Amino acid sequence: xxxxxxxxxxxxxTADLANLIDIVQLIxxxxxxxxxxxxxxxxxxxxxxxxxxxxxxxxxxxxxxxxPQLPSGYDLNDPLATLINTAPVPAHGSFxxxxxxxxxxxxxxxxxxxxxxxxxEYRDVALEVVHLGxxxxxxxxxxxxxxxxxxxxYSIGSGAFDESRAVLVQRSAQVLAFGIEKCRVLAEVDxxxxxxxxxxxxxxxxxxxxxxFAYVASHDLQEPLRKIQAFGDRLESxxxxxxxxxxxxxxxxxxxxxxxxxxxxxxLLSFSRVTTAKLTRxxxxxxxxxxxxxxxxxxxxxxxxVDTDLPAVWADRVLLTQVLDAxxxxxxxxTTGEQQVRIDINSSEPKEGMVAFSVSxxxxxxxxxxxxxxxxxxxxxxxxxxxxxxxxxLAVCRRILDRHGGEIxxxxxxxxxxxxxxxxxxxxxxxxxxxxV
Numbered sequence: 001x002x003x004x005x006x007x008x009x010x011x012x013x014t015a016d017l018a019n020l021i022d023i024v025q026l027i028x029x030x031x032x033x034x035x036x037x038x039x040x041x042x043x044x045x046x047x048x049x050x051x052x053x054x055x056x057x058x059x060x061x062x063x064x065x066x067x068p069q070l071p072s073g074y075d076l077n078d079p080l081a082t083l084i085n086t087a088p089v090p091a092h093g094s095f096x097x098x099x100x101x102x103x104x105x106x107x108x109x110x111x112x113x114x115x116x117x118x119x120x121e122y123r124d125v126a127l128e129v130v131h132l133g134x135x136x137x138x139x140x141x142x143x144x145x146x147x148x149x150x151x152x153x154y155s156i157g158s159g160a161f162d163e164s165r166a167v168l169v170q171r172s173a174q175v176l177a178f179g180i181e182k183c184r185v186l187a188e189v190d191x192x193x194x195x196x197x198x199x200x201x202x203x204x205x206x207x208x209x210x211x212x213f214a215y216v217a218s219h220d221l222q223e224p225l226r227k228i229q230a231f232g233d234r235l236e237s238x239x240x241x242x243x244x245x246x247x248x249x250x251x252x253x254x255x256x257x258x259x260x261x262x263x264x265x266x267x268l269l270s271f272s273r274v275t276t277a278k279l280t281r282x283x284x285x286x287x288x289x290x291x292x293x294x295x296x297x298x299x300x301x302x303x304x305x306v307d308t309d310l311p312a313v314w315a316d317r318v319l320l321t322q323v324l325d326a327x328x329x330x331x332x333x334x335t336t337g338e339q340q341v342r343i344d345i346n347s348s349e350p351k352e353g354m355v356a357f358s359v360s361x362x363x364x365x366x367x368x369x370x371x372x373x374x375x376x377x378x379x380x381x382x383x384x385x386x387x388x389x390x391x392x393x394l395a396v397c398r399r400i401l402d403r404h405g406g407e408i409x410x411x412x413x414x415x416x417x418x419x420x421x422x423x424x425x426x427x428x429x430x431x432x433x434x435x436x437v
Contacts, residue, residue, distance in 0.1 A: 019047055023172050027179030031186050036179050041068075041151075044172060052154040053169070055176075056089055056096055058147050065089040065096050065150060096150035099139035105170055107138040136161060140173040144181050151176070207276045221265055228258045267392035271377060274399050279316045281404075283427040286310040286357060289317070290345055293324045302332060302341035309347055311355035314427040319400045323408075324359075326393040327420050331361035334418075348421050354406070355426045360419040365412045374410065 023043055030036035037055050044053040056065035067089070091097045099106050138153040138161060151173045155161035232255045240248065287310040294304060313320065331343045341361065348356035366374070377395040394408075401408045405425055412418035 019043075020168060020171055020175075024175050027175055027182070030179060031183060033180055033183040033187070036183055037176070040172060040176050040179070044153075044169065047168070054152050054154075055142065055149055056152065057149040058091060058100065063091045065091055065094070065100075095137065095139045096152060100141045100143060100147045100150045103141050103143060105138070105140050105166070107136050138166065138169070140170055142173045142177045142180070144177050148177055148180050211272070211276055225258055225261055225265070229255065229262075232258065271392055271396055271399065274319065274322070274396050274403075277319070279319070279403060281314055281316055284313050284315055284317055284320060286313055286355075289321060290324060293321060293328060297325065297328060297332075299328075299332060299343075300341075302343060304343045305345070307346040307357075310345070310357055311347055311350075312427050313355055313424040315404055315406075315424050316400075319404075320424075323397045323400055323422065326397050327359040327422075330393065330418075330420075331359060331363060334361070334363040348423075350423060350426075353426060354423045356421060356423040358419050358421045360417060362417040365414050365416045365418050367414055368412060375408070 023040055026039045026043060027036060030039065037057075041053050041055055054068035056068050059066050089096050092101070095106055095108060098104075136155045138155065140151040140153070141147070142149045142151055151169060153161060153169055232251060236248075236251060236255075243251065287306065287308065290306055290310065294306075328343065332341060335341050339362065341363070344358075344360040346358050346360070348358045350356040375394050375398040377392055398408050401422065401424070407423045408420060410418055410420045
């Protein structure tokens with residue numbers, strides 16, 4: 001047998017630029033991959049570049065090129081049309097596969113042996129195509145950075161598919177590749193948009209559930225609790241002289257438990273409100289806000305140092321005030337009582353588009369392994385007897401910062417205090433990574 005013809009890359013030649021422009025316009029208008037392929041193949045057939053033009057798509061994750069769907073209008077006898085449409089085409093071991101993965105234009109026909117590494121099943125089909133009347137078959141890669149598929153042209157008659165036609169099909173294959181890529185990108189954008197919409201719908205439903213919970217917590221749960229407290233007070237005022245010491249202790253325990261329950265409900269309400277409240281962002285001079293927080297809170301004999309170069313932030317003033325107050329409150333609360341409390345509020349090294357500050361103290365600190373746990377709702381490292389509170393404060397801080405597209409983290413060592421670092425969007429960026437929900 002003679003060696004197979006390998007045309008390599010077709011050199012530029014005179015081509016029907018108007019027809020190529022028509023194909024480019026088809027690609028620019030298309031947003032569906034299947035419709036795009038069908039329209040380009042139909043256009044090439046309309047231009048009579050050959051007896052038949054088909055496109056086979058590389059099936060992702062499979063070593064096969066999918067059978068084409070032939071548009072109507074091909075002037076082929078039924079056996080040939082059926083063979084072209086149903087023939088198995090392996091991604092490796094076929095002319096289409098070689099053209100695609102070698103990124104080259106190949107052709108073969110009656111006068112050319114099939115000298116490329118071809119699997120037997122495909123070789124038999126290719127020879128049968130020749131016997132059914134096609135003199136040559138031409139194979140063009142359709143790919144960008146990744147292989148997408150192959151255009152195959154079946155030509156009848158010696159010299160019917162000349163160099164100018166080859167140039168037109170090759171250029172069409174190149175622009176078709178970018179069109180397919182565009183359609184896939186658009187499809188992926190639509191898919192992600194749909195997922196985002198589903199996520200937003202779930203978030204809205206979750207917020208509605210939280211709002212419903214807030215209503216229940218503020219009404220249905222509060223009412224029986226108020227009655228417990230009221231009846232406990234009444235019992236003490238009217239029957240204290242008839243109760244023994246054990247009964248009075250039990251009454252005190254009941255009233256103390258109801259107070260803790262009240263605190264818990266209030267903290268749950270606070271968390272739900274932070275989750276569902278609408279954010280009203282504005283540029284905030286952090287130094288001024290820190291001064292307001294310190295002025296509103298009794299800090300006793302604590303020594304507080306505030307950096308004079310604190311950054312401006314882009315945040316909701318009410319919610320950021322809540323964060324600062326919680327961090328200062330923790331610094332004042334978790335102390336040994338044996339030394340003067342010291343609190344340092346300083347600027348920190350920010351990420352791009354963000355600003356950062358830290359709140360440090362010289363308190364009791366904690367084991368670093370709890371650095372994530374303390375931001376979970378109702379996670380406490382100490383007993384109620386040692387330090388009051390429900391353990392919701394830092395969870396509220398984290399939720400507030402999540403909604404702002406910011407972060408909060410902590411470093412600490414047992415007995416050596418803790419440093420909380422907060423990052424927020426800078427006023428100039430106004431680009432937020434967190435969901436505004």
